[in-house]
Amino acid sequence: MAQRRTRFSNKRSTGTGVLDRRRLSAWGEQHREIAVTTLRRMLQQPLSTLMTVAAVAIALALPAALVVALDNVKRLGGDWQRSATVSVFLGSAVDEAQAAQLRQRLAQRPEVETIELISRAEGLSEFRDYSGLSSALDQLTENPLPVVLELQLYPAALEPAQLKPFIARIEQLPEVDFLREDARWAQRFQAILALLRAGVSLLALLLGLGVLLVIGNSIRLEIENRRDEIRIMGLVGATARFARRRFLYIGAWYGLFGGALAAVLVTLMVWLLATQAAPLEALYHRTFDIRGLSLTGLGTLLLGSSLLGIAGSWIAVGRHLDLCDDR
Amino acid sequence: MIRFEHVYKRYPERGEALKDLSFELAAGEMAFLTGHSGAGKSTLLKLIGLIERPSRGQIIVDGRSLADLPRRRIPFHRRRIGMIFQDHRLLNDRSVYDNVALPLAITGMPSREIGRRVRAALDQVGLLAFERAHPIALSGGEQQRVGIARAIVGRPPIILADEPTGNLDPELASEIYDLFERFHEVGVTLMIATHDQERISRMAYRILRLQKGRLIADSGNW
Numbered sequence: 001m002a003q004r005r006t007r008f009s010n011k012r013s014t015g016t017g018v019l020d021r022r023r024l025s026a027w028g029e030q031h032r033e034i035a036v037t038t039l040r041r042m043l044q045q046p047l048s049t050l051m052t053v054a055a056v057a058i059a060l061a062l063p064a065a066l067v068v069a070l071d072n073v074k075r076l077g078g079d080w081q082r083s084a085t086v087s088v089f090l091g092s093a094v095d096e097a098q099a100a101q102l103r104q105r106l107a108q109r110p111e112v113e114t115i116e117l118i119s120r121a122e123g124l125s126e127f128r129d130y131s132g133l134s135s136a137l138d139q140l141t142e143n144p145l146p147v148v149l150e151l152q153l154y155p156a157a158l159e160p161a162q163l164k165p166f167i168a169r170i171e172q173l174p175e176v177d178f179l180r181e182d183a184r185w186a187q188r189f190q191a192i193l194a195l196l197r198a199g200v201s202l203l204a205l206l207l208g209l210g211v212l213l214v215i216g217n218s219i220r221l222e223i224e225n226r227r228d229e230i231r232i233m234g235l236v237g238a239t240a241r242f243a244r245r246r247f248l249y250i251g252a253w254y255g256l257f258g259g260a261l262a263a264v265l266v267t268l269m270v271w272l273l274a275t276q277a278a279p280l281e282a283l284y285h286r287t288f289d290i291r292g293l294s295l296t297g298l299g300t301l302l303l304g305s306s307l308l309g310i311a312g313s314w315i316a317v318g319r320h321l322d323l324c325d326d327r
Numbered sequence: 328m329i330r331f332e333h334v335y336k337r338y339p340e341r342g343e344a345l346k347d348l349s350f351e352l353a354a355g356e357m358a359f360l361t362g363h364s365g366a367g368k369s370t371l372l373k374l375i376g377l378i379e380r381p382s383r384g385q386i387i388v389d390g391r392s393l394a395d396l397p398r399r400r401i402p403f404h405r406r407r408i409g410m411i412f413q414d415h416r417l418l419n420d421r422s423v424y425d426n427v428a429l430p431l432a433i434t435g436m437p438s439r440e441i442g443r444r445v446r447a448a449l450d451q452v453g454l455l456a457f458e459r460a461h462p463i464a465l466s467g468g469e470q471q472r473v474g475i476a477r478a479i480v481g482r483p484p485i486i487l488a489d490e491p492t493g494n495l496d497p498e499l500a501s502e503i504y505d506l507f508e509r510f511h512e513v514g515v516t517l518m519i520a521t522h523d524q525e526r527i528s529r530m531a532y533r534i535l536r537l538q539k540g541r542l543i544a545d546s547g548n549w
Contacts, residue, residue, distance in 0.1 A: 026437040232416050235378070236477065237406035238433040240399070323402070 056258025063204035111157035215312030234323030255309020334384030362537035368520035409478030413490035448480040
């Protein structure tokens with residue numbers, strides 16, 4: 001006995017770097033082993049695993065798809081945003097030299113970031129391209145279009161309090177016929193996007209909670225099924241932390257696979273919609289470049305779903321795992 | 328090593344299983360616990376392993392009162408006790424090797440060292456050839472020996488056995504008692520519950536006899 005004890009305590013006291021490294025590598029090895037065995041066990045019950053993974057995937061696919069949709073809308077609407085401009089239509093009597101002078105003057109205003117002069121000829125050719133009325137325009141003997149100044153304003157200048165007096169002053173300039181202000185559109189668009197984004201966040205929160213419950217329930221069943229094993233582990237001195245680890249891995253796998261399947265679903269949806277976009281593109285004379293999940297989006301989805309899996313598992317384990325239970 | 332002071336254990340459904348139990352087992356001592364089934368033998372062993380808590384009284388193991396042991400320390404307490412169960416309590420979906428390795432694996436021991444120790448333990452119970460087998464494929468006696476290998480693999484200072492030879496033929500049972508004597512020789516404290524009267528009277532060790540939860544005979548305090 002005495003001999004045994006000293007051997008044991010010697011081992012403890014030589015807590016040198018070598019031993020620590022060995023412990024650490026044993027720890028890593030243990031994690032690898034658990035990762036592989038839990039995965040293998042899940043694959044041994046493909047149907048129940050698939051059910052959980054599919055439920056998780058569907059719950060995640062909805063908010064992920066909405067985020068992708070919003071990103072696309074935001075990007076397609078980016079043209080409008082960039083043209084958060086004030087288009088100043090000059091009177092028909094104003095020639096291009098006068099317009100250039102006015103341009104010089106306006107360019108000095110602090111609100112103005114850039115200013116572009118669109119000559120009558122440029123305006124006409126642009127109109128020809130977009131309107132599809134080229135043959136009718138060919139009939140015209142003279143160019144009816146005015147010179148236009150496109151003012152791009154600094155974002156700070158787009159605040160209503162700043163914008164209104166500025167617009168009013170330009171309107172009063174003698175050279176100006178009328179002006180069109182896209183800035184308000186851009187603001188509305190921004191506000192709508194922000195609202196939608198908040199809605200998507202709320203939905204994601206709700207569905208995330210659903211994922212938590214789905215995975216938690218699967219883990220609860222797994223714990224029920226493994227009650228004997230847990231009991232035996234407890235009897236030989238497994239800590240709660242050790243017993244828990246296995247279930248956290250299972251939760252992480254459910255989350256990860258659910259997230260991956262959700263990404264596949266979203267990609268499929270985007271692809272389907274992209275093939276359906278052709279008629280719309282024909283109507284608008286432009287191509288809509290619909291994009292799927294970005295790499296960051298994919299990373300966030302997979303990481304988030306894995307963490308949700310671990311969290312769901314943690315909750316179930318906290319409620320149902322009892323090492324000391326011997327009934 | 329193990330001391331009971333006026334220990335009572337009462338189950339709500341079947342009343343008092345142990346009544347006013349007091350005894351002390353010295354370090355390195357080997358003792359038999361006997362009595363009819365239902366006398367409280369299993370309950371007593373469970374109290375030492377903290378599988379159950381006493382209703383009243385004190386249990387002191389290795390100088391530490393179990394009542395003071397917080398729940399999170401229970402695993403570490405159990406690692407110092409090798410428990411052998413009548414129904415083996417093996418994991419049937421794992422190999423013999425994995426079953427025996429379990430008490431070491433949960434401590435985070437490097438696998439090479441686990442391998443060495445598991446084979447040494449299996450060798451001691453004569454099952455080295457079966458390490459890849461699954462417990463279900465083994466006979467009752469072999470399963471029991473797997474359970475014993477699992478109990479000793481962590482080299483615990485205390486071994487508790489609940490009817491370890493209940494299902495074995497006399498020859499196998501003798502081998503297992505030989506094994507217990509070997510542990511006794513290297514200083515392990517052993518407590519073995521059995522109703523094999525003939526055998527315990529042949530072996531010259533201390534006998535604690537329980538009847539309806541009371542200690543009615545103790546062959547000797549050392």
